[in-house]
Amino acid sequence: MSFSELVPFLGWFQSNGGNIDLNAIGFKHFPVAEGGRGAVALKNFEKGEILFTIPRALTLSAKTSSLSEIFGLKIWKERKLDKGWSGLILCMMWEASQGLHSRWGPYLATLPTTFDTPMFWDDSDLKELGGTSVVEKLGKSDAEEDYNNKVLPAIQSRPDLFPPDAVTVHYSLRQYHIMGSRILSRSFDVERPDIGDGEAEEEEETIGNNEANQSMDSAMDVDVQDPTHGAEDDSHPDDDDEDSEEEPNCVDVSMVPIADLLNARYGSENAKLFYDETTLKMMTTKRIKAGEQIWNTYGDLPNCELIRRYGHVDLLPLPGGRKGNPGDTVEIRADLVVSMFSQESVSVDVGVSNAQRIDWWLEEGGDDVFVLDTDYNVPEAIISLMRLLYLSAEEWEKARTKSKPPKPKLDSHALDLLILVLRKRLSQYSSTIEEDEDILKNETTLPKNKYHATVVRLGEKYILAATLDRLSTLRAADNGSSKKRKMTSTPNDPNSGKSSKKSKR
Numbered sequence: 001m002s003f004s005e006l007v008p009f010l011g012w013f014q015s016n017g018g019n020i021d022l023n024a025i026g027f028k029h030f031p032v033a034e035g036g037r038g039a040v041a042l043k044n045f046e047k048g049e050i051l052f053t054i055p056r057a058l059t060l061s062a063k064t065s066s067l068s069e070i071f072g073l074k075i076w077k078e079r080k081l082d083k084g085w086s087g088l089i090l091c092m093m094w095e096a097s098q099g100l101h102s103r104w105g106p107y108l109a110t111l112p113t114t115f116d117t118p119m120f121w122d123d124s125d126l127k128e129l130g131g132t133s134v135v136e137k138l139g140k141s142d143a144e145e146d147y148n149n150k151v152l153p154a155i156q157s158r159p160d161l162f163p164p165d166a167v168t169v170h171y172s173l174r175q176y177h178i179m180g181s182r183i184l185s186r187s188f189d190v191e192r193p194d195i196g197d198g199e200a201e202e203e204e205e206t207i208g209n210n211e212a213n214q215s216m217d218s219a220m221d222v223d224v225q226d227p228t229h230g231a232e233d234d235s236h237p238d239d240d241d242e243d244s245e246e247e248p249n250c251v252d253v254s255m256v257p258i259a260d261l262l263n264a265r266y267g268s269e270n271a272k273l274f275y276d277e278t279t280l281k282m283m284t285t286k287r288i289k290a291g292e293q294i295w296n297t298y299g300d301l302p303n304c305e306l307i308r309r310y311g312h313v314d315l316l317p318l319p320g321g322r323k324g325n326p327g328d329t330v331e332i333r334a335d336l337v338v339s340m341f342s343q344e345s346v347s348v349d350v351g352v353s354n355a356q357r358i359d360w361w362l363e364e365g366g367d368d369v370f371v372l373d374t375d376y377n378v379p380e381a382i383i384s385l386m387r388l389l390y391l392s393a394e395e396w397e398k399a400r401t402k403s404k405p406p407k408p409k410l411d412s413h414a415l416d417l418l419i420l421v422l423r424k425r426l427s428q429y430s431s432t433i434e435e436d437e438d439i440l441k442n443e444t445t446l447p448k449n450k451y452h453a454t455v456v457r458l459g460e461k462y463i464l465a466a467t468l469d470r471l472s473t474l475r476a477a478d479n480g481s482s483k484k485r486k487m488t489s490t491p492n493d494p495n496s497g498k499s500s501k502k503s504k505r
């Protein structure tokens with residue numbers, strides 16, 4: 001049971017050393033909300049069984065493609081094509097330009113050419129994401145800079161490899177974005193065999209780059225362990241090397257045929273990629289019954305990341321009858337905290353400029369973005385930063401000398417400021433919760449991008465509103481007691497407030 005469009009690809013896979021039993025695993029179109037094209041178990045699988053194997057040589061990376069060698073490794077490096085994703089993107093464009101003559105021709109023919117990711121949205125759709133951090137993380141202009149300054153000059157320098165009349169078809173900026181999006185949504189980070197033990201972790205990178213021109217984001221969990229020996233819950237933490245210019249030497253960002261046909265859904269993972277010296281193996285991490293979809297999940301990401309990287313959102317029933325993604329998060333920038341502090345505390349004589357304290361905070365490794373999630377707890381770091389702002393000159397001097405930011409106790413100043421910050425954060429979206437809920441009542445007729453954007457921002461607003469509710473309850477309780485009472489939030493739980501000393505000012 002495999003669909004006709006995949007037949008040439010599956011034949012290519014099997015005749016090049018790939019191993020899959022097509023009587024045990026099939027491919028079909030699931031409903032869009034379940035990922036569209038995906039893999040299905042055709043028989044019962046126990047935990048720890050191999051679903052299919054892929055020889056390393058069949059993965060497509062800047063190392064397995066011969067382009068860098070033909071181009072000349074020295075000049076490849078001089079042009080910095082060994083840094084970030086631009087080299088792999090160029091390899092993929094070059095391989096695709098050769099059609100079925102490429103070693104990966106039948107594989108490349110199965111990859112998507114259109115994406116639902118905001119990278120491809122128009123301005124009015126992007127506006128719908130206002131208030132979320134998605135747009136600022138797209139990095140579209142950085143990607144374009146990479147293309148114009150690095151990749152296009154390399155292409156133009158070798159008309160023998162990249163014929164000028166092929167540039168508009170195979171080497172355009174649009175193709176660059178398409179290949180980058182394929183990497184972002186489907187690639188794995190595969191450790192080299194000579195490095196010894198390690199994890200081959202599925203990875204994707206934004207073609208839109210941050211300052212360092214590269215952003216690596218872990219996509220699906222991949223492991224070196226055998227799932228029969230406890231890897232089931234061994235979810236690998238994201239290895240976000242957002243600032244790294246180069247892949248670690250031991251890792252190749254790689255396209256992995258068949259493995260990238262598996263869809264993802266919150267809390268549903270039942271398969272994971274493992275490797276040994278010569279082979280990558282997709283193995284079950286749970287029992288899978290005949291007829292069930294095979295999921296290789298991206299680490300249960302929030303909707304803001306799912307939409308940015310993969311172009312979909314997860315919508316599951318939540319407690320209280322709502323629907324959303326239990327993995328949702330919302331970001332609060334430190335500069336919002338500082339600006340609300342400045343606005344609200346003109347009467348507070350802290351004796352020293354905020355800028356000095358913020359510089360010190362950052363030098364000490366303090367966060368510049370705080371993340372709230374569906375636990376509705378407040379990160380300790382944001383409380384510590386707020387208390388830093390309120391320190392008297394004398395206390396500030398002490399903190400600096402001892403290299404110790406204030407303890408994250410949710411005293412009344414911090415609580416009041418926190419409420420103001422979260423309210424302000426909530427006002428950064430151009431619609432209210434009620435308006436978004438109304439919009440989603442017409443779910444079936446909504447344009448896809450608008451629907452996705454509304455789900456993303458509503459999930460963030462629910463977190464802010466629920467956290468605010470908890471804080472307001474806490475403040476009401478505090479108002480009922482002595483003004484001198486101080487509430488602590490250690491660890492991370494504003495509801496765990498206990499009486500303590502009032503903070504000094």
Ligand SMILES: C[S@@+](CC[C@H](N)C(=O)[O-])C[C@H]1O[C@@H](n2cnc3c(N)ncnc32)[C@H](O)[C@@H]1O
Binds near residue numbers: 262263
């Ligand atoms: C690794 S590929 C999975 C295979 C893909 N469905 C295909 O047809 O090739 C990841 C892409 O599949 C889609 N996808 C995966 N899981 C999904 C889900 N739960 N809901 C909607 N789309 C999903 C998204 O388009 C995503 O970018």
